[in-house]
Amino acid sequence: MSTTALSRVRSGAAPRTGRPGAVWALPGLLFFGIFAVLPMGLVAYLSLTSWGGLGAPRFIGMENWSRLAGDTVMHKAIVLSLVLTVANWAVQTPISLLLGVWAAGPQRNRAVLSAVFFTPLLLSSAAIAIIWKSLLDPNFGPLAQVGPWLGYPGADVLGDSTGAFAAIVFVSAWQFIPLHMLLYQGGARQIPESLYRAAEIDGAGRLRSFWHITLPQLRHTITTSSVLMVVGSLTYFETVLILTDGGPGTDTSIVPYLMYQVGFESWKTGYASAIAFTLVVVATAVSLIMVRLTGFGAMRSTKEGM
Amino acid sequence: MKQMTPAPPATPRERPADSGAVQVPDAPRRRRRRPIRRPNLLAGAGVFLWLLVVGIPVYALIIATFQRSSDYRAEGPLTPTGDPTLQNYVAAFENGLLGFVLNTLVVTAAVVALVVFFATTIGYAVIRSRTRWTSGIFRVFLFGLAIPAQAVVIPVYLIIRELGLYDSLTAIVLPTAAFALPVCVLILTGSMRDISEELYEAMALDGAGPVRTFLQLVVPLSRSGISTVGVYAALQAWNGFIFPFILTQSHDNRLITLGLFEFQGQYRVDIPGLLTAVLLSAIPIFIVYLVARRSLVNGLMGVGGK
């Protein structure tokens, strides 16, 4: 390894190796610094202040944090966020994996059906939430007709704690399964055919080759897809805002929604920053753990001899 | 500093420029895949079920856009109306939907341009620079993967306010691009690692500096990675909600997601009108999908890496 100084000098001309200096990363790093890292620092600072969005923030030390520690709504929000994350993962992973593997197969109707399955990806989260809100209307939507069969005689799905939460899990599955299905489809296509042949010769059935070949071969895809799902679930916002508004009561007020409500409706900006910072810490911890456990995104150097 | 191994015979331009990240298996292999044994009834049933889950809401959405508000209330969205109307479409255009779509296109294009520029330069520096900074830089972005945009929206609002950009399209572009960057850097570094050492050495022997190496070798060979990044950034911008929601206010700077959210409040009773706006909002992506289906799908598959 050369010293930094040397490489800086080289970065200008670098006549023989053509290697770029760290300067190449500077514009992007600065940009990212101003709009992502700096805000993180500000969140930490604001969490120590009392501020209503007007005038200057007043430094109050750990007051927000001690209140946060005893805030039952926040505790509930954290639990809800975690449950949502687990539920999203548990619902979306098997369905998208199976659909993805299926779509990678040779069936003739596959292309047409895949195209239909792709449609939710054309719609934004806001659009999807609006569609489902109208579909779940208890008096004037299709749910009013089929609700009684599903155990909701009043079709009061969004007004019921379990129902509203289930609706959010369902709508996010509807929205995100197509994306994850595509990931798995891409992954499944790269499994060498020879593995299946060999298994077939060994007399393995469909189930066994799925279990012993497909699943292990897809482990990287499973990791990627899971990280995306987890981070996505922790920061889920629009759907809750539009579909349930955090209700009934606070029964679907997950952390990002609570932060929005406290910050931009109640205007307790300092307190909202403490919530936000908690979210950052949780999301960072969760993804670092996942990265550690799975090696996702590691400096997987293939050809560089480092 | 490590010295280079002897140069390979070919210069990069003479090489087939197709060793990018996303390796879609060649067609013949796919065709030969697993001769159909017996129809998989279970898979068929599962796929059919999912077809219903995706298809029924989409069907209800399309039907509703041709209904009058009063018919929708009376008949519900599941039966096609006997008296279809186009007035919802006319109303959507009169309400400025087209302007919202144009704004969104502008923002999306700008976000994609920024992200591609920053992610390629950062990726190049991370892969090829010999300074000890680069692994630190890479860590910053890995860490940044977990920063939820929702959590830092308050300070982002402050920064935008101080830059005098509140209520402008630029205000949406900058943070949206910054938050798309970590994933894109990860994807692109992965993709760039596949460019072989020999090619770089050949460029160096040619006397190419970092800029020429970047433009003539790295960018062309990362094409598929770049298209993946482009698709990812475009989807982020197209679906973005929280930044436009907090950072803009006026009708002139409204994006489509927010336009939908606000149509929701404005239309009051007119669910078909709202759903028409929802449907129209998907049309630009639908056109892209029709025109560039293959690269869009491959791009999305590429988000999962390998």
Place this chain on the structure above:
Amino acid sequence: MNTSRAGAAGAIAIGLLTVTACGGGGSADGKMHVWMYQDSLAVVQKSAVERFNEDADIEAVVDEVPGDTYQDKVRTVMGSGDQPDVFFNWGAGSIQPYVEQDMLLPLDDALESDPEFADAYISSVMEAGKVDGVQYGIPLRGTQPVILFYNKEVFEDVDAEAPETWDDIIDLTDTFKDEGITPFALGGADAWTEQMWLQYLVDRQGGPEVFQRIQDGDSEGWRDPAVLKAAETVEDLVERGAFGDNFASVSYTEGAASDLLAQGKAAMHLMGSWEFSTHLDQAPEFAEEGLGYVAFPALPDGEGDPANVAGNPTNYFSVSADSEYTEEAVEFLKTTSSEEYVQDMVDNGEVPTTTGAEELLKDSPDPDFATFQYEMVQDAPHFQLSWDQALPPEVATPMLTEIEKLFNGQISPEEFVDAVAELQ
């Protein structure tokens, strides 16, 4: 991770600089910006701005901001240094944070120097435009009392009369429930519609003093027995099925609650007077023929005067203190009592809050309804501003959540009282 720690330290330093820096006021485009809540009534203000522009040296423009998030948007923009010169608000708690930051222009001087302007409005309505006794808001809209609407046809079908007493309310609830009709439409997905019930119940039970104490900042005011009694009444109504079994997911803003009434699926609907214009727009025949209206009845043993009214006395215009056009803005505010302005309001179905507007009401699309409202407000000893507007947003937002929980049966009346008392 040394770099990011250093980065964070730097960020805090820069952050301190940026957040304490003061933004300059006003938009830079040389126009006077008037912010309006976007709805069908804003045409009155738009034509007022047109008239104003004919004579004024500067140009005024109306910026319409979509409804649901109006207040959040105002708060966001007020801090941004890009604030509107004149903006629509609900008076009282809704403007209190700005007053505390000296962001609003006190209007007392302007009123004193122009007695005609000062006497132009009904005094009970001017009251909610004050913060700490100083006038910051000038009425700009018609009055919007909350009224009990009912569907005449549904009442005829079961041979019932409009409710006059609380016993009638209970009897009608049982009657309609037996008929399979929801007694009261309620858009429980929007908690402020539930708040309307509670604020009437508290007022009828204990009089306006109960909430006044809370509004003055004494959170123990929530522990007044009248609040508990009102909450128990809510619990009783919900258990009786007064609001049907799915009100929690019925949306008012999407029109579902109003539709239930218009289609006869619900018999009554407690709602602001704008409900009439909504029906006039969506189902004109029903609005003219089938829509009945009465005042909220008295409670047995209630101490409150049944003539009291709750709702929005009106909406107000306030002026930003650091606007470049404060003088012009005050001139513009004065036009809200002009003859043309008041006439526009009446033609649009609004009931003006200017003194002596009575004779104009015959021009209203529905003179009977207009007169009913005008007299209701004129004769009211007290006009209770909606709680969520009377209290600052820090308290109002969580309060609405607690009200929603009370209606959903997620908390008991006692728990409700404890929860709201701890908010301040």
